Amino acid sequence: MELETHAVLKVTIEARDALARFDARAQALPNPTVLINAIPLLEAQASSEIENIVTTTDELFTAAATDVGATPAAREALRYRSALQTGFQQVGHRPLTANTAAEICAVIRGHDEGFRRGEVFIGDPATRQRVYTPPSGTELSRLLDNWSEFLNAPTDLDPLVRMAVAHYQFEAIHPFTDGNGRTGRIMNVLMLCDAGLMHLPLLYLSRYIIESKDDYYRLLREVTSDGTWEPWVRYIIDGVRVTAERTTRVVDNIDDVQGQLLDHVRQVVGSANGDLLSVLMEQPYSRVRDVIDRCGVSRPTASKWMHGLVDAGVLADLRVGREVLYINRALMDVLRG
Known part of the structure; x- marks a missing residue:
């Protein structure tokens, strides 16, 4: 046929x-x-x-x-x-x-x-x-x-x-x-x-x-x-x-989100921290310990960064059991379509 x-x-x-x-x-x-x-x-x-x-x-x-x-x-x-x-x-x-x-x-x-x-x-x-x-x-x-x-x-x-x-x-x-x-x-x-x-x-x-x-x-x-x-x-x-x-x-929208998130990271962290950016993009639901492991910083520093991004409206925090997850809101909006 x-x-x-x-x-x-x-x-x-x-x-x-x-x-x-x-x-x-x-x-x-x-x-x-x-x-x-x-x-x-x-x-x-x-x-x-x-x-x-x-x-x-x-x-x-x-x-x-x-x-x-x-x-x-x-x-x-x-x-x-x-x-x-x-x-x-x-x-x-x-x-x-x-x-x-x-x-x-x-x-x-x-x-x-x-x-x-x-x-x-x-x-x-x-x-x-x-x-x-x-x-x-x-x-x-x-x-x-x-x-x-x-x-x-x-x-x-x-x-x-x-x-x-x-x-x-x-x-x-x-x-x-x-x-x-x-x-x-x-x-x-x-x-x-x-x-x-x-x-x-x-x-x-x-x-x-x-x-x-x-x-x-x-x-x-x-x-x-x-x-x-x-x-x-x-x-x-x-x-x-x-x-x-x-x-x-x-993919185009993800690229836009990454560019905008980099600007927020600069403002909160004081530098274009590529490792932090990677954590937040690769793991839309991330934890403080993910930042510690990837960025090589102390828990107080990692917590300060994540809380700063929550205060800026970039991340949302969600408690799951004893864990706190930090949600990349803009990225999740793109992924949900």
Whole structure:
């Protein structure tokens, strides 16, 4: 079947352009660690929300800063971020295969069950009406091998087209009893990094999918029932374009926040303290001891700086158990969108 139709190639060109501009912009940031720390957390939140695991941005960043009182949903989202990191560490060192997906799923779920052995129910939980029956038994193993081969075999397909096809195939195989959606979305970004389209794992489609959830599931079903690949491939690739453009705007806004925060640090500290600036940008919910460790100053000095920035309206303070967290308000406003 022809996958790279004229319509698909058109959206592919647009998406590749937006993705290249985003990748260049992200690499040009003075401190890309800001993105590496924050954007995967936002992806963890959005990807978990698709599976009805809902946590707020404040809960999630609080849980990332201190384990005190973390909700089960926040802990699950943090495992998702760990799974992202686990997968990215393999890019360039090992081929992406079904075993990669199994390792990622194990981190997401907090235990390793391996590939499922029996059937799974996919359908309406209220009516119990079955919508789709994924393969099982020896067919499951055969299709997983086929999927792994498709990811790594030489091909003339554009990497974005291959990612769209591979994502459908993974969700259709449905190799785990739980965690398939989240694992599949992590594999998407790993495929883009593995293909050299991104240098850092910073582009995630979960927010796009949430905003068009009905289309996502409808198009998945139509590939299964009717073999209508073109609308599905266009949908996924257009999601790359939309997400790249949106995340580029986030990067621009983060850069603005960093410039403004530097001015406030100069006023409060009396110098352009780059280490303090890095703490506040890399850890939007930071602690006095983070400043002590990074800046090499005493606790009274670190506390004086943080209280001064609170008094200036730059930071907000939040007590969590015995910890006090200092929130970079402007940065969090940008990250919340």
